[in-house]
Amino acid sequence: MPSDAHALASELRRTVIMAARRIRAERGSADLSDPQYSVLVHLEKRGPLTPGQLADLERIQPPSMTRTVNCLAEAGLVAKDAHPTDGRVVVVSLTDAGRTEVTETRRKRSAWLEAQLEAMTPDERRRLDEATELLRRIAEA
Template sequence: MSIPSFASELRVAVGRASRRIRAERGEAGLPDNQFSVLLWIEKRGPLTPGQLAELERIQPPSMTRTVNCLADDGLVSKGAHPTDGRAVVVSLTDQGRAEITETRRRRDTWLAARLENLTADEQAHLAAATEILRRLADS
């Protein structure tokens, strides 16, 4: 198989697997864009909507709507910015942390159940591919 054909097949397979895993959601059933915001705040700490918009590569008004939805659901809180009185800072609530934990648990459970159905050799191949895929993603 040529490299372009291999690249296309791999892209489709990884994309389908990723979509299937993302279909497993926590209690809130958040869309991917809202869950991604929770993950950014978990990783980086409290952020402004502008910073979140930059990280997600979307326009600030779209992020403001997303943050408002998350705040309405009790998953994030909005507080005063410590140095800029015009800005707000978005933080995770305990409910937001619980949603992240539950979504990860469901995704890991779904994938683990599929991995158990593979042969030991297939599991070993995927274990080796994991590091390679991580390197590709980080490049």
């Protein structure tokens, strides 16, 4: 186990990235890319948004978001409607199929992680529980 902050930071960074990648590998039936799934999650949490708002949330350029939204619309996961006060703007909302995809992806990710935790000893789970609070503090800093 690394004893200095530099070595620990390096090891922790690699480990957190590997864990996040493994969790993200669990997907719903639509087999969406991470950015596509992220758009569905934003819409589920925040309600209908414009492509510009979604681009800002994802920190990407609007043309890239337009392509993502179009792919999701073609898959039936989002709906595009005219803005109620500005006909030049599109409002993107989650369809029932999109909501199902978010729910299914979350379920699969949680099930995979739960299986990993169940394979641990009670002491390992306790230690991980303690580490979770520390990781949350780092993430919220």
